[in-house]
Amino acid sequence: MEFTTNGIIFLALAWIIIISLVVISFYKVFKTQKKN
Amino acid sequence: MSLNGEREQWGTKIGLILAVAGNAVGLGNFLRFPVQAAQNGGGAFMIPYFIFFLLLGIPLMWIEWGIGRHGGKFRHGSAPGMFDVLWKNKLAKYFGALGLFISITILIYYTYIESWTLGFSIFSILGLYSNETRETMTSFLSSYQGITTSQTFTSIWPAYLLMLLTFAINFAVLYKGISKGIEKLAKIAMPLLFIFAIILAIRIFTLGTPDPAFPENSVANGFAFIWNPDFSALGNPNIWLAAAGQIFFTLSVGMGTIHAYASYLKPNDDIALSGLATASTNEFAEVVLGASIAIPVAVAFFGLDATKEIAQGGAFNLGFVSMPIIFGSSHFPLGELFGFMWFLLLFFAGITSSVAMGQPVVAFLEDEFGMSRKKAVTALAITVLIAVQFVIFFLKFGFLDEMDYWAGTFGLVVFALIETILFMWVFGADKAWKEMNQGGDIQIPFFFYYVMKYITPLILMILMGWWFIQSAIPTLFLQNAVPENVPYIWGARALMVAIAVILMLMVKKAWANNHSEV
Numbered sequence: 001m002e003f004t005t006n007g008i009i010f011l012a013l014a015w016i017i018i019i020s021l022v023v024i025s026f027y028k029v030f031k032t033q034k035k036n
Numbered sequence: 037m038s039l040n041g042e043r044e045q046w047g048t049k050i051g052l053i054l055a056v057a058g059n060a061v062g063l064g065n066f067l068r069f070p071v072q073a074a075q076n077g078g079g080a081f082m083i084p085y086f087i088f089f090l091l092l093g094i095p096l097m098w099i100e101w102g103i104g105r106h107g108g109k110f111r112h113g114s115a116p117g118m119f120d121v122l123w124k125n126k127l128a129k130y131f132g133a134l135g136l137f138i139s140i141t142i143l144i145y146y147t148y149i150e151s152w153t154l155g156f157s158i159f160s161i162l163g164l165y166s167n168e169t170r171e172t173m174t175s176f177l178s179s180y181q182g183i184t185t186s187q188t189f190t191s192i193w194p195a196y197l198l199m200l201l202t203f204a205i206n207f208a209v210l211y212k213g214i215s216k217g218i219e220k221l222a223k224i225a226m227p228l229l230f231i232f233a234i235i236l237a238i239r240i241f242t243l244g245t246p247d248p249a250f251p252e253n254s255v256a257n258g259f260a261f262i263w264n265p266d267f268s269a270l271g272n273p274n275i276w277l278a279a280a281g282q283i284f285f286t287l288s289v290g291m292g293t294i295h296a297y298a299s300y301l302k303p304n305d306d307i308a309l310s311g312l313a314t315a316s317t318n319e320f321a322e323v324v325l326g327a328s329i330a331i332p333v334a335v336a337f338f339g340l341d342a343t344k345e346i347a348q349g350g351a352f353n354l355g356f357v358s359m360p361i362i363f364g365s366s367h368f369p370l371g372e373l374f375g376f377m378w379f380l381l382l383f384f385a386g387i388t389s390s391v392a393m394g395q396p397v398v399a400f401l402e403d404e405f406g407m408s409r410k411k412a413v414t415a416l417a418i419t420v421l422i423a424v425q426f427v428i429f430f431l432k433f434g435f436l437d438e439m440d441y442w443a444g445t446f447g448l449v450v451f452a453l454i455e456t457i458l459f460m461w462v463f464g465a466d467k468a469w470k471e472m473n474q475g476g477d478i479q480i481p482f483f484f485y486y487v488m489k490y491i492t493p494l495i496l497m498i499l500m501g502w503w504f505i506q507s508a509i510p511t512l513f514l515q516n517a518v519p520e521n522v523p524y525i526w527g528a529r530a531l532m533v534a535i536a537v538i539l540m541l542m543v544k545k546a547w548a549n550n551h552s553e554v
Contacts, residue, residue, distance in 0.1 A: 001257050001340055007264035010079030017086070018319045025313035032306065032477040033049050 043111060044214040044409075045300055051219035053310050054226045056297050057317035058388025060288045061229065063149070065322040066382060067351035069282060070331040073262050074347055076278045077269030082323075084270070084279035088495070089319065092280060095484055095492045096289040096452060097315050099459050101307040102472040104298025113299040113399025115292045116543045119455075122463040129547060131458070133539045134451050135292025136396055140416075141443035141535060142291065143393035144423045145436045150386030151202035153379045155180065155195065156356065160375030164188060166364040173357045183432045192428065199428065206387060207417045210394045213409055214300050218391050225384040232381040233321065237328040239374060246336050246367040253339045258332030261340060280499055286322055287315060290448030290455075293392040296399050308476035321385075329378075330354050337362045355382065394420075404546035426531060433524035434517070441511050442532060446503060453496040456488070465489045 046052040073081045107118030115135025119128040159165060165176055178184045182192025189195075209217040245254040269275045284290070298307060334343040334354065346358050362368055363375030394416055401412035427436050459468045469485050510516060517525055 001252075001260045001264065003256050003260040004264050007079050007260055010082055010265050011259065011263045014082050014086075014323050018316065018323050021312070021316040022320050025309060025316050028309055028477060029049060029053060029313050032309070 043108070043113070043300060043403075045302070047215040047219050049306070049310065051215070051223055052297065052301070053313050053317070054222040055218050055388070055392070056294060056310070056314040057321075058222045058226050058385075059293050059297065059392035060286065060314060060318040060389075061226075061321045062286075062288065062385050062389040063153075063351070063355070063382055064285055065318065065326045065385065066233075066329060067326075067355045069286065069322045069326045070262060070329075071347045071351060071354060072278055072282045073327060074331055074344075076275045077266045077272075078261065079263040079265030080267050080269050081275065081279060082265075084276045085283060088280045088283040089315075091487055091491050092495050093283040093287050093289070094312065094315050095488045096284075096456070097287060097294070097311040098308065098472050098480060098484070099456055099468075099488060099492075100289055100294035101298045101311045102468060103455060103459055104295035105301045105303070105305070105307055106471050107295065108299030108301060109303050111403055113296050113403050114396045115295055115451075115455075116400065116546075117404060118295055118299070119458055120547075122458050128458070129543050130540055131454050132292075133536070133543045134447065134454065135295065136400055136539050137532075137536050138290070138443050138447045138451055139292045139296075139393045139396045140420070140539075141439055141447075141532060143390060144420055145427045145439050146386070146393065146444075147202055147206055147390045147420070148199055148424055148427055148436075150383060150390055151195070151199040152180070152356065153382040153386055154202055155198040156360065157376050157379035157383060158198075160360070160363060160372055160379055163372050165360050166371075167366065168361045168364050170357060170361065173361050176360070177352075177356050181431055182428070196428065199424065202387075203417065203421060203424075206390050206394065207413055209387075209391045210398055210416070211410060211413045218297075218395065221391060222388055225388050229381045229384040229388075230321070230325075232377040232384075233325040233329065236374060236377055236381070237325055240329055240333045240336075243333065243336055243368075246365075250339065253336055255332045255336045257340065258335030258343070259328075261335050261343065262327050262331050277499065277502055280495060284449065284452070284499070287318055288389060288392070290450075290452035291393065292396045292451070296396040297392065299399065304475035306475050306477040308473060308480045309478045312478070330359060333362055334358050337365065337367070400542075400546075404543075404550065423531060423535070426527065430524045430527065434521040435524050435528045438511075438525045438528035439532060441507070442529075446500075446508055449496055449500045449503065453493060453500060456493045456496060460489045460493070 046055075073085075103118050103122065107113070107121060110117065110121045112118050112121065114132070116129040116132035119132035122128065165173065168176065175184060175186050176188060179186035179189040180195050182195060185191070209221050211217065212220070240255055243255050245251055247253060288294070301307065331343065331347070334346055338346065338358070346354055359378055360375060363371035363378065365371060368374065394413075397416050398409065398412045401407045401415060402409055407415070427439070465485065465488070468488070473480055514522060514525065
């Protein structure tokens with residue numbers, strides 16, 4: 001079984017969505033925590 | 037007495053987020069998810085998975101945070117009191133008792149499983165397993181569990197002592213309280229868990245082809261096994277239900293634990309951003325890290341066909357049999373150290389979840405009976421230690437599996453459906469929406485108002501109906517039970533009924549006492 005282009009695209013998309021969610025939400029958490 | 041004194045509070049927002057994320061990140065992130073993805077269409081599984089993350093996971097997170105913080109305003113840290121303020125009906129508090137039942141029942145057996153991870157981390161560093169085969173490692177595990185005997189374990193006592201140690205750590209954390217115990221644990225355990233998981237994932241990425249004699253057994257092929265999409269699978273409704281089930285389990289919703297944690301927030305503390313941050317953290321642990329460790333390395337060491345067989349054998353087979361074989365292999369340099377990290381990260385994932393399961397009952401005893409935290413934790417510890425004896429000594433007779441099905445699988449979806457209907461329909465969608473957005477550092481997109489009111493309960497009803505037909509009826513009527521196990525399965529049911537009845541009576545007594553005081 002070889003890693004297909006579709007497989008790589010799915011992995012990359014899933015990782016990008018999740019890492020973006022983590023970065024954005026924690027950025028906001030730290031930003032608001034500093035304000036308070 | 038807690039009835040009149042100050043309620044505890046979280047020390048920092050990040051501490052609370054890590055504690056709730058710790059509750060969500062459990063053994064399932066590293067063992068259940070990769071197996072589910074590989075079995076249900078690979079990359080294509082991620083399409084329904086993300087859809088249900090949006091329509092089921094995140095909405096339920098916000099609903100539970102909302103119910104919890106609302107209950108906390110009325111000094112209720114557990115579901116009976118929270119439901120009572122949502123629905124002015126005598127029955128509400130008894131529906132809430134289900135939240136106590138689920139969390140304490142799961143706590144009983146989950147902490148025992150958690151103790152295996154602590155044990156295996158010690159065995160890894162001591163090099164108690166090396167150059168094992170599937171037969172010898174299966175024997176190692178079953179002798180540790182006291183089911184059989186082997187050269188390494190001739191009795192159950194090592195497992196028993198490690199269980200006592202794990203319980204002692206859990207109750208010591210609960211004893212210390214919200215900020216000094218649970219929050220402090222999360223601040224230490226969660227970063228370590230992520231560091232260990234990242235180190236392991238990097239090590240596995242760089243393994244390539246461990247045995248050049250078998251070039252097809254490679255890490256890249258392991259990733260291909262999980263991620264190559266099989267679009268034809270999307271036409272199968274079972275794949276969609278598997279994705280909804282995975283999202284449901286991974287976020288640890290439907291247990292009453294998130295409510296308990298959120299009840300220690302102030303009325304204007306944010307829950308919208310915190311809920312999103314905890315759900316995202318859980319997904320990072322699951323999709324990015326969980327999918328990059330066990331299955332890819334299993335394909336690299338055992339090949340595709342054997343890995344499929346291992347995946348069919350379930351999460352325990354993958355975690356406690358296959359992974360030690362890999363770490364004990366001569367093709368995995370420093371396997372003792374990486375094995376230690378693997379099992380310790382599972383232990384951290386477990387303990388941050390198990391302390392969360394203890395908190396609802398502790399909060400119930402404190403808030404509704406006015407007990408001190410120390411007395412409440414002691415009462416919980418004694419109860420759980422008595423009940424776990426049955427799980428330990430009747431493990432091979434399916435005692436744990438029966439409890440896991442009714443409390444840890446079917447019960448969760450029932451409780452989640454009840455809380456969603458109570459919050460969004462009985463309490464009222466407009467009031468619920470206002471509650472969830474109050475003090476928010478972000479505004480929840482209005483699209484979720486309709487999702488929470490209509491789509492989330494609909495998905496939960498479909499899930500509950502499907503599981504009822506597919507597994508609850510056969511399980512209830514013992515259709516697949518081994519005849520020898522039947523008396524023990526009834527024993528497990530009797531124990532669960534006893535727990536449920538005692539909790540109901542305690543709820544009744546608490547309300548009778550509190551009303552007579554007012």
